[in-house]
Amino acid sequence: MAQSASALEEELSCPVCLHLFRDPVSLTCQHSFCRGCLEKTWRQKPGRECPVCRRKSSLRHGVPNLKLRNIVEAYGQDKGVHRHAGRSGACEEHRVEARLFCEDCEGLVCTSCLNSEKHSQHTQHPVDEAIAMYKDKLLSQLQALHKKRDTLNQEQAASSNTAEHIRSQAQRVSRQIKAEFEMLHRFLREEERARLAALKEEEERKAMLVGKRVDQIMSQIVSLTETISGIEHMTETGDSSFLEVYKSIKERVQSIQLDPGPVSGALIDVAKHLGSLRFRIWEKMLEVVQYAPVTLDVNSAHPDLQISDSLWEVRDSRASLLLPDNAERFDSSVGVLGAEALTAGLHQWDVEVGDKTAWILGVARETISRKGAVSVSPEDGLWAVGLAKGEEYSVGTAPWGTPLTLKRKPRRIRVQLDYEKGKVSFFDPLDMMHIYTFKETFTERLFPYFSPGLNNNGKNSGPLKICPVNVSVTVGSSR
Known part of the structure; x- marks a missing residue:
């Protein structure tokens, strides 16, 4: 009867881990495995081959075998939880109820394990005591994780504030740059207006000067025209009366004096307005720039x-x-x-x-x-x-x-x-x-x-x- 139970348990065990099936899945070749065992095998050795018969499987994952899972669970209930390999509270090696926790191996062990060479130098604690002790350790680690999360939250908030400060800085600096250039533009516009006004003033002044000279010339032309006409008329006279006025006409002609030629400095002083203009503007700008x-x-x-x-x-x-x-x-x-x-x-x-x-x-x-x-x-x-x-x-x-x-x-x-x-x-x-x-x-x-x-x-x-x-x-x- 014991042999029958052992044979049944072997049939209900995964050929990879040799423990009772946990979440069994089946391949097209009808071989079954624990889902975790199959996935682990395929990760270690790609190709999706059956670990037993080596046939290539067309399935990306095994097909859940619900009937096999129900049989394994029924067998476990019939034999007791302590016989259900892989379940919580069971020793993996002897598949009996574990009453101790090995601190060195960080796993459950039974009393039989204490006599083995593997655990002879290890420290064991009762399960209840180990649960309380390791819960405290985990809670301590949890507190550290909370602190790390709080630190990250603070850093995230600080980084967000920094990003907002960068935007604010950029906007403020942009306004100041524009204000500085507007001051320079205003200086240049005012300087341009002043220099154009000076040019206009010189143009009007010299145009007036030349206009007066034109009026003087026109007056002289009229006077000379009258004199010429009078002389021409006298030369047409053939009697002695011409001789009587000759002396006065001669004196009149000799007394006519023309003004000097073109007016000096009448043209626009181009060099004054354009000579080294950029340098002179820059030099003047230095007076207001610090x-x-x-x-x-x-x-x-x-x-x-x-x-x-x-x-x-x-x-x-x-x-x-x-x-x-x-x-x-x-x-x-x-x-x-x-x-x-x-x-x-x-x-x-x-x-x-x-x-x-x-x-x-x-x-x-x-x-x-x-x-x-x-x-x-x-x-x-x-x-x-x-x-x-x-x-x-x-x-x-x-x-x-x-x-x-x-x-x-x-x-x-x-x-x-x-x-x-x-x-x-x-x-x-x-x-x-x-x-x-x-x-x-x-x-x-x-x-x-x-x-x-x-x-x-x-x-x-x-x-x-x-x-x-x-x-x-x-x-x-x-x-």
Whole structure:
């Protein structure tokens, strides 16, 4: 009877995994397999051959064998769940009820497994205890996944905000570009009108001058015509009366004087209007166009800072703007960098500090930390001087800075970088009073650094202003 049961169980077992069928499917050759076993076999060995007879199957998947599935389920119910191989709660090796969980194999085992060499050095736990323990582990992992999802949601929201900020930036910059070009167009239109008006005025003035000359000539022509007619009439007289008037006629003819020829300077002075016209317009434009050796990088500015449209002024607005937390932006120290990197050569710029009670100015290396507090010291990549409390000047040196004593309170500060010589110097440009000089060896790109200080209830609300210069001052000069 046992042999009969064993033979029946063999008939109800998958020829691939040798366990009772799970979700059995059949091929056209009438061989049956677990659906999972067949799919796994075909994935490992493409060609859709029957694992038993090797006949090629025309089916992409096996046909579900409902009758065989019902027979297997009935057999399992008759023999008990613990005899149903592959079901939950059964030991895969001995196909009996599993009461333990092997931590090393991460699978269910029965008491018989404890005596096997495979599990002799493994750690086992009762199923109920393992369920509770691994549920806790899974819940912990689940919490980590929740945190990761929350982080991704935050990043998605931040990326959406950044995209919106990019659109807003582009629109604002577009308006400013158009405004700048409109100013230039307006200048050129006004200059064109002025020069056309000057040409028109010269045309009318010289046309009037030539008109007067024409009138004078016409008057002389009339007078000469009358004189000629009188002389011709007298020459026709043949008696002595001609001799009586000859002397007076001769004197009259000799007294006639013609005005000089063509009027000098009567033509339009073409060279005055067209000579080097483009250069002269450009030269005049230089009188109204300003240039700053440094402009501010809005993408590095702390959210509390307000940058002017010209990119020459910065102040603490006391209110954080909704800006992307991009990698370049300072998020703790209220500072902003210049827009262009400084490398080889001599660079200098003036900053108007006015009556401000706090500020920091200097040069920072590109890799200065933008997140968290910035230490004002060369060790952390910032060479700077500053003012605090309206009267305390200091040099940024580790750990607390070095006090400075100045003979007067400068209203402007000149920052000078000599990259090759490794010097960062500060002066009062009023008389080039020397304030301080750092000496260093530079190996990476540097950027101007500006901090307007905190707006202390309006006591330090003024901006730091980069001093622009008239472009004509720099024409032909070299830095």
